[in-house]
Amino acid sequence: MKDITDQYNKDLLVAGPERALEYFNTLFPGQCIFSTSLGAEDQVLTEIIASSFPSIRIFTLDTGRLFQETYELIRITEQKYNKKIEVFFPDYNSVENMVNSKGINLFYDSVENRKECCNIRKIEPLSRSLKGMKVWITGQRREQSLVRSGVQMVNFDKVRKIIKLNPLINWKEEDIWSVIRTKKIPYNSLHDKRFPSIGCLPCTRAIMPGEDSRAGRWWWENQSGKECGLHNNEK
Numbered sequence: 001m002k003d004i005t006d007q008y009n010k011d012l013l014v015a016g017p018e019r020a021l022e023y024f025n026t027l028f029p030g031q032c033i034f035s036t037s038l039g040a041e042d043q044v045l046t047e048i049i050a051s052s053f054p055s056i057r058i059f060t061l062d063t064g065r066l067f068q069e070t071y072e073l074i075r076i077t078e079q080k081y082n083k084k085i086e087v088f089f090p091d092y093n094s095v096e097n098m099v100n101s102k103g104i105n106l107f108y109d110s111v112e113n114r115k116e117c118c119n120i121r122k123i124e125p126l127s128r129s130l131k132g133m134k135v136w137i138t139g140q141r142r143e144q145s146l147v148r149s150g151v152q153m154v155n156f157d158k159v160r161k162i163i164k165l166n167p168l169i170n171w172k173e174e175d176i177w178s179v180i181r182t183k184k185i186p187y188n189s190l191h192d193k194r195f196p197s198i199g200c201l202p203c204t205r206a207i208m209p210g211e212d213s214r215a216g217r218w219w220w221e222n223q224s225g226k227e228c229g230l231h232n233n234e235k
Protein backbone atom coordinates (compact mmCIF):
# COMPACT_ATOMS: atom_id res chain seq x y z
CA MET A 1 0.00 0.00 0.00
CA LYS A 2 2.95 2.30 0.65
CA ASP A 3 3.74 2.42 -3.09
CA ILE A 4 0.19 3.51 -3.87
CA THR A 5 0.04 6.20 -1.20
CA ASP A 6 3.47 7.45 -2.36
CA GLN A 7 2.03 7.77 -5.87
CA TYR A 8 -1.06 9.61 -4.60
CA ASN A 9 1.17 12.01 -2.64
CA LYS A 10 3.29 12.57 -5.75
CA ASP A 11 0.20 13.31 -7.85
CA LEU A 12 -1.03 15.77 -5.21
CA LEU A 13 2.33 17.33 -4.36
CA VAL A 14 1.19 20.89 -5.04
CA ALA A 15 -2.55 20.30 -4.79
CA GLY A 16 -4.86 22.37 -2.64
CA PRO A 17 -7.78 20.80 -0.77
CA GLU A 18 -10.27 21.18 -3.64
CA ARG A 19 -8.00 19.33 -6.07
CA ALA A 20 -7.26 16.59 -3.54
CA LEU A 21 -10.96 16.06 -2.85
CA GLU A 22 -11.79 16.06 -6.56
CA TYR A 23 -9.02 13.51 -7.23
CA PHE A 24 -10.34 10.98 -4.70
CA ASN A 25 -14.02 11.69 -5.31
CA THR A 26 -13.40 10.82 -8.97
CA LEU A 27 -11.40 7.70 -8.15
CA PHE A 28 -13.86 6.46 -5.50
CA PRO A 29 -17.29 8.05 -6.11
CA GLY A 30 -19.68 7.47 -3.21
CA GLN A 31 -16.92 5.96 -1.08
CA CYS A 32 -15.33 9.08 0.42
CA ILE A 33 -16.50 10.22 3.85
CA PHE A 34 -15.48 13.16 6.04
CA SER A 35 -15.26 12.96 9.84
CA THR A 36 -15.73 16.32 11.53
CA SER A 37 -15.18 17.25 15.14
CA LEU A 38 -16.52 20.72 14.30
CA GLY A 39 -13.08 22.25 14.95
CA ALA A 40 -11.86 25.20 12.85
CA GLU A 41 -10.10 23.02 10.24
CA ASP A 42 -13.12 20.77 9.93
CA GLN A 43 -15.41 23.74 9.41
CA VAL A 44 -13.25 24.87 6.47
CA LEU A 45 -13.52 21.38 4.95
CA THR A 46 -17.27 21.32 5.55
CA GLU A 47 -17.58 24.59 3.60
CA ILE A 48 -15.58 23.13 0.67
CA ILE A 49 -17.40 19.79 0.66
CA ALA A 50 -20.89 21.26 1.04
CA SER A 51 -20.21 23.79 -1.74
CA SER A 52 -18.39 21.62 -4.28
CA PHE A 53 -18.74 17.92 -3.39
CA PRO A 54 -22.31 17.41 -2.14
CA SER A 55 -22.14 13.63 -2.58
CA ILE A 56 -19.44 13.33 0.11
CA ARG A 57 -21.06 12.36 3.43
CA ILE A 58 -20.12 14.20 6.62
CA PHE A 59 -20.33 12.63 10.05
CA THR A 60 -19.36 13.33 13.64
CA LEU A 61 -18.94 11.20 16.76
CA ASP A 62 -21.11 12.17 19.72
CA THR A 63 -19.31 10.75 22.74
CA GLY A 64 -22.08 11.97 25.04
CA ARG A 65 -19.55 14.27 26.77
CA LEU A 66 -19.21 17.10 24.24
CA PHE A 67 -19.47 20.83 24.96
CA GLN A 68 -22.87 22.48 24.47
CA GLU A 69 -21.09 24.90 22.09
CA THR A 70 -20.23 21.94 19.84
CA TYR A 71 -23.81 20.66 19.75
CA GLU A 72 -25.01 24.14 18.87
CA LEU A 73 -22.45 24.37 16.08
CA ILE A 74 -23.73 21.12 14.57
CA ARG A 75 -27.19 22.70 14.36
CA ILE A 76 -25.95 26.00 12.91
CA THR A 77 -23.66 24.27 10.36
CA GLU A 78 -26.42 21.95 9.12
CA GLN A 79 -28.70 24.94 8.69
CA LYS A 80 -26.14 27.12 6.89
CA TYR A 81 -25.08 24.48 4.39
CA ASN A 82 -28.36 22.57 4.17
CA LYS A 83 -26.24 19.47 4.67
CA LYS A 84 -26.82 16.64 7.12
CA ILE A 85 -24.04 15.92 9.61
CA GLU A 86 -24.61 12.27 10.48
CA VAL A 87 -24.09 11.50 14.17
CA PHE A 88 -22.63 8.21 15.39
CA PHE A 89 -23.06 7.24 19.04
CA PRO A 90 -21.22 4.74 21.22
CA ASP A 91 -22.76 1.36 21.99
CA TYR A 92 -24.94 2.02 25.06
CA ASN A 93 -24.27 -1.38 26.64
CA SER A 94 -20.52 -0.73 26.57
CA VAL A 95 -20.95 2.75 28.07
CA GLU A 96 -23.23 1.45 30.83
CA ASN A 97 -20.84 -1.38 31.74
CA MET A 98 -17.84 0.96 31.80
CA VAL A 99 -19.50 3.72 33.84
CA ASN A 100 -21.19 1.35 36.30
CA SER A 101 -17.98 -0.56 36.96
CA LYS A 102 -15.40 2.26 36.86
CA GLY A 103 -17.25 5.50 37.57
CA ILE A 104 -18.66 8.39 35.54
CA ASN A 105 -15.30 10.23 35.29
CA LEU A 106 -13.07 7.16 35.15
CA PHE A 107 -10.65 8.84 32.72
CA TYR A 108 -9.06 10.92 35.51
CA ASP A 109 -7.99 7.78 37.39
CA SER A 110 -5.48 6.32 34.92
CA VAL A 111 -4.25 6.47 31.32
CA GLU A 112 -5.64 2.98 30.91
CA ASN A 113 -9.13 4.14 31.94
CA ARG A 114 -8.90 7.16 29.68
CA LYS A 115 -7.99 4.98 26.73
CA GLU A 116 -10.84 2.60 27.52
CA CYS A 117 -13.29 5.53 27.52
CA CYS A 118 -11.92 6.88 24.21
CA ASN A 119 -12.07 3.39 22.80
CA ILE A 120 -15.74 2.91 23.69
CA ARG A 121 -16.94 6.44 23.00
CA LYS A 122 -14.85 7.21 19.90
CA ILE A 123 -12.85 4.38 18.35
CA GLU A 124 -15.60 1.77 18.05
CA PRO A 125 -18.17 4.24 16.59
CA LEU A 126 -15.50 5.54 14.20
CA SER A 127 -14.83 2.04 12.86
CA ARG A 128 -18.57 1.56 12.35
CA SER A 129 -18.91 4.90 10.55
CA LEU A 130 -16.12 4.07 8.09
CA LYS A 131 -17.50 0.66 7.09
CA GLY A 132 -17.73 0.19 3.32
CA MET A 133 -15.81 3.42 2.62
CA LYS A 134 -12.52 3.68 0.71
CA VAL A 135 -11.38 7.16 1.71
CA TRP A 136 -11.56 8.78 5.14
CA ILE A 137 -11.18 12.57 4.96
CA THR A 138 -9.89 14.44 8.03
CA GLY A 139 -8.88 17.98 8.97
CA GLN A 140 -5.45 17.11 10.38
CA ARG A 141 -2.68 19.68 9.89
CA ARG A 142 1.04 18.97 10.20
CA GLU A 143 1.80 21.90 12.52
CA GLN A 144 -0.88 20.96 15.07
CA SER A 145 1.48 18.81 17.13
CA LEU A 146 4.79 16.96 17.05
CA VAL A 147 2.95 13.68 16.53
CA ARG A 148 1.30 15.04 13.40
CA SER A 149 4.44 16.67 12.01
CA GLY A 150 5.33 13.59 9.89
CA VAL A 151 1.85 12.98 8.50
CA GLN A 152 1.42 13.12 4.70
CA MET A 153 -1.56 14.37 2.72
CA VAL A 154 -2.42 10.77 1.82
CA ASN A 155 -1.79 7.89 4.21
CA PHE A 156 -3.11 4.40 4.73
CA ASP A 157 -4.76 3.50 8.02
CA LYS A 158 -3.46 -0.01 8.48
CA VAL A 159 -5.89 -0.86 11.29
CA ARG A 160 -9.07 0.24 9.53
CA LYS A 161 -7.71 -0.60 6.05
CA ILE A 162 -8.75 2.68 4.53
CA ILE A 163 -7.04 5.51 2.64
CA LYS A 164 -6.81 8.58 4.81
CA LEU A 165 -6.86 11.95 3.11
CA ASN A 166 -5.77 15.09 4.97
CA PRO A 167 -6.47 17.88 2.44
CA LEU A 168 -5.32 20.67 4.83
CA ILE A 169 -2.13 18.96 5.96
CA ASN A 170 0.12 21.81 4.71
CA TRP A 171 -2.06 24.67 5.93
CA LYS A 172 -0.95 27.03 8.68
CA GLU A 173 -3.27 28.17 11.44
CA GLU A 174 -3.48 31.65 9.90
CA ASP A 175 -4.63 30.14 6.57
CA ILE A 176 -7.53 28.46 8.35
CA TRP A 177 -8.66 31.61 10.13
CA SER A 178 -8.24 33.76 7.06
CA VAL A 179 -10.70 31.52 5.15
CA ILE A 180 -13.10 31.35 8.10
CA ARG A 181 -13.22 35.15 8.28
CA THR A 182 -13.38 35.76 4.53
CA LYS A 183 -16.14 33.21 3.92
CA LYS A 184 -17.93 33.84 7.22
CA ILE A 185 -17.77 30.16 8.12
CA PRO A 186 -19.45 29.38 11.48
CA TYR A 187 -16.98 28.22 14.14
CA ASN A 188 -16.98 27.00 17.73
CA SER A 189 -17.10 29.99 20.12
CA LEU A 190 -14.65 28.15 22.41
CA HIS A 191 -11.89 28.97 19.90
CA ASP A 192 -12.20 32.60 21.07
CA LYS A 193 -11.51 31.44 24.64
CA ARG A 194 -8.09 29.81 23.93
CA PHE A 195 -9.38 26.36 23.01
CA PRO A 196 -7.55 25.64 19.72
CA SER A 197 -8.41 21.92 19.91
CA ILE A 198 -11.85 20.94 21.21
CA GLY A 199 -12.81 17.45 22.27
CA CYS A 200 -14.90 16.22 25.19
CA LEU A 201 -15.74 18.75 27.91
CA PRO A 202 -14.17 16.93 30.88
CA CYS A 203 -10.97 16.26 28.93
CA THR A 204 -10.28 19.66 27.31
CA ARG A 205 -9.04 22.89 28.87
CA ALA A 206 -7.92 26.25 27.47
CA ILE A 207 -4.18 26.51 26.67
CA MET A 208 -1.60 29.03 27.91
CA PRO A 209 0.34 31.28 25.48
CA GLY A 210 3.16 29.29 23.85
CA GLU A 211 1.68 25.87 24.59
CA ASP A 212 1.26 23.20 21.90
CA SER A 213 -2.20 23.50 20.33
CA ARG A 214 -3.16 20.10 21.75
CA ALA A 215 -1.79 20.76 25.24
CA GLY A 216 -5.32 21.28 26.58
CA ARG A 217 -6.35 17.72 25.76
CA TRP A 218 -6.11 15.24 28.70
CA TRP A 219 -4.14 17.97 30.50
CA TRP A 220 -3.72 15.95 33.70
CA GLU A 221 -1.57 13.32 31.94
CA ASN A 222 2.19 13.85 31.78
CA GLN A 223 2.95 11.92 28.62
CA SER A 224 3.65 13.92 25.45
CA GLY A 225 2.07 13.37 22.04
CA LYS A 226 -1.37 12.60 23.45
CA GLU A 227 -3.89 11.27 20.94
CA CYS A 228 -7.11 9.34 21.50
CA GLY A 229 -6.31 6.64 18.96
CA LEU A 230 -8.29 8.06 16.03
CA HIS A 231 -5.21 9.29 14.22
CA ASN A 232 -2.18 7.15 14.92
CA ASN A 233 -2.38 4.19 12.60
CA GLU A 234 -0.90 5.76 9.49
CA LYS A 235 1.81 4.30 7.31
Ligand code: SF4
Binding pocket: 063, 065, 107, 114, 115, 117, 118, 119, 121, 122, 199, 200, 202, 203, 228
Ligand atom coordinates in the same frame (compact mmCIF):
# COMPACT_ATOMS: atom_id res chain seq x y z
S1 SF4 B 1 -11.94 12.47 25.46
FE1 SF4 B 1 -12.44 11.96 27.63
S2 SF4 B 1 -14.69 11.76 27.80
FE2 SF4 B 1 -14.11 11.81 25.62
S3 SF4 B 1 -14.02 9.69 25.05
FE3 SF4 B 1 -11.92 10.25 25.61
S4 SF4 B 1 -11.70 9.88 27.81
FE4 SF4 B 1 -13.90 9.74 27.30
